[in-house]
Amino acid sequence: MALLQNILTQAFITVIAVCGVYVLTGLTGMFSLGQAAFMAIGSYASGLLVIKAGIPVPVAILIAVVLAMVVGYLIGYPVVRLRRDYISLVTLGFGEAIAALLNRMTTLTGGASGLTGIPRCIGLEVATISAVAAIALVAFFKTSKYGRQCIALRGDELAAKAMGINVTKIKMIAFILSVALTSYSGCLYSFYMSYVDPSGFGWKKSADWVIMVFFGGVNSLTGSTLGAFILSALPQFLRDLQNYRYVIYAVLVILIINFKPSGLLGEWELTIGNIKKSIRRIGRKNKKEER
Amino acid sequence: MKKKLLAILMTMAMTFSLAACGSDSGETKEDSGGGKETSGDEIVIGCLQDITGSTSGLGISVQKGAQAAVDEINENGGIDGKDVVLKTYDTKGDVTEAVNAYITAVTVDEVSLVVGPPVANIANAIKETSESYDTPVMGFALDPTCQLKEDGSPYKNMFCFQPSATSQGQIMAAFALENELKTFGVLYNQENSYSVSLLDPFLDELKANDITVDENLIVAYGAADADYKTLLEPLVSAGVDAIYCPNYTQQLVAIKTAADELGYEGKLVCGLDAAPAFNTTYGGDCSNVYYINNINTDDPTTIEMSDEVADDVSAVNKYFLGYDVVMIAKECIEEAGLEDADALRDTIANVNGYKGLTGTITMDPETHMPKDMSMFMYTYDNQTPVMLGEFGI
């Protein structure tokens, strides 16, 4: 049971981060290879605030998220004004720079030995509630005015501009929202693991998140969430396969991208309306068969 | 639409059923309570190592050594008549994976004890989690913080079975001074906790002997900048007697190559990682390399065993660490049994004068690390290791 609890908690923490990536990549079409750095900022900042300044955990989380958003704004300023390919480059460089900084600031962060002594106070309950809240927030964002503008500019930036959408502003909003979600997941991570070290926040982690979004369906929040959940939990059950895990993982994703490019769920979202529709269809089909 | 709904339901069902399978055996543990009643005639020992990832060379070596010890124990009738099974868990050099692996080992497979990693970050990651369970982790994390809480008391389950970073650094410094080396430069990996943890003890020991190393000659590097030549340049042009390089073998090979290309003529003082297979991997003249080792290669048993495994183990000393620790575990289990976790931990913490292949091990119950353990210093004659003597603090 402890194992299941552990895996679920970690999966939910990942789900929150991937919600952020969905806003950025799925809704707005920007690729960040430095998203994990915001997770690092969240976890280090909240951890340090609690250890060094003795601030209560919820307040520390709040401050850490705000701090990450400020950093996100500074990085976002050039990011939203650049070509899309450059976005991945700038965020990538940013991620590497943050990792280097964490390693260098030994007195504060513990350097390569990592930051120890963070209180462990987050469990499955908090992770679950947070994940649900994050999904709800993103779902709300998607259907809001901003979300629709994001989708519009993802499709054609020039046309969106012509329609009077303030492209830089919308991109910035999406970027900040995604940073907030990712850094929040970082906070949960540090209070769950009680130990963080700089090695786990490289560009590979950010790339993993992007892959999760595409696995489940880049146009569907339900799909992205599911993708994150499956791809973060599945490797734990394939533990015995050791080295083969990554190969299987890669083959799976390549198959999906080649044969079902819109991901597992395509554009489909899990809404009450859609479920009703599906049920009605099944009913209709059954009636037909009866005749 | 229907297909989509079906897909979502099926994948969820799949994940959960998998999850259920995974946790089934876990639940039985909850029922059986704290004591580890190993079912049947087997004693399961977990082996928590980096089998993949950047430090897998070390992890695999420990694992092979532990396996060799287990095989030997089983050939001689097992522990108290029970066969020993070694189960390996890959930590992938990732702290999150390490926690998953530890929990799997302890709750699903109910191992009796865990052979821990030689990597500080992994030990750091699991130490907090290990507090909630009763399974000792017999590892090799040099860094004292892996075993000790902030208040100085030890984590009840965490043990280290090789001399701490502090003593290793001190031994290397004392050795260097004895060999008339006067001026030093340092090149260390600031992104690697092992490398960092060996830095200060060395410098402190030098300072105790009135030698301070110039700030500018202590050079740090990270994974991103592997241009060792540029980093070594100031050290070489300062003409230091020796460069202290507490780095993994892989970096050492590149550093040695770069130093040669710069025409460096002083010595390189290295940690355990310059032990063979460093010489063969590097492939050139290694006569200016000094290194520290746990094992005495003049000892006949050691020679025989290392000859046997030399081909498929990349870090022979780690192999012996793995071997020794399983042998110690055997003695402790025979003495304390497996029913009472506290008794077993006590026995491990009080191991006294165990004569292993990696030296005589006496544990300090206060720190959960060995006391006064001596190590061996070596150099190379071209490519052949030459033992220079045993050193202790």
Add this chain to the structure above:
Amino acid sequence: MSIQVLINGLATGAVYALIATGFALIFNVLKFSNFSHGATMTVAAFVAYFLVSAKGYGIVPTLIIGALAGGLVAFCGEFIGFRRILKNHSSATYFFVSSITLGTLYEGLVTIKVGSNFFNYPQFFEKSTVELGKVVISTTDLMMLIISTVALGILAFVIQKTRIGRALRAVSFDRDTAQLMGIDSTRIIQFTFVVSGVIAGLAGVFLGIKYTLYPSLGSLVVKGFIASVIGGLGSLTGAVIGAVLLGLVETLLLSIMGSGYSTIATFAIMLVFLLLRPRGIAGSNVQEKA
């Protein structure tokens, strides 16, 4: 700044240039950043190690086998990872994801084979340094500089002067029109991948010699990426200039402010550069079409 630092920078820049060109070639034709390039380098370098240099052959056979292996891997990679996406006319983002996944796959396969141990090429030269007048330069660095320059020269010739090079440029300009004009664009894309793979193979062997050989060696592809963006995405000349500049700047910063802060400074310089000149040094031929 000493001459030594300059030489180190140039040698690093030469290897970056090889990576960046391979990267830029694919971007030139398919308009996406091929992240599997790094793992292609790794696979090729390992193949060359096991087939050739571990058996005691010299540097020339190693480089040849490395290049061939790189070409072969890229050829297969195109077929597995990109052919269908191309046919489906999916958006460029799919190439991106597919390339990252393909990279993971190669790295995984290498790890299965070698268990993430590291290897070191045997020492290829009797003398590790060469004296050029007053300057001492390492033999491997000199060799890398020369071979990189020759390889890039040949590439430039092929692209500018030959029939297939013209076809490649046509496809890069507009795939559909080129197809209508009777160019088999699938063939050309295949060809581009093979060429970029060959370059990757060379770069892989060089990286292996310089930094030892390990499964995640390919993550150095990031440097090639940065260089090709600084140079202007898709421009080959730009990529080379960007790479040499990057090599020099990195080495210089490293010798001035040490590790860690130099990474941060490199990032800051890159950011300022992109804001001032977003098209890169040479870039003008890549049109933004959202």
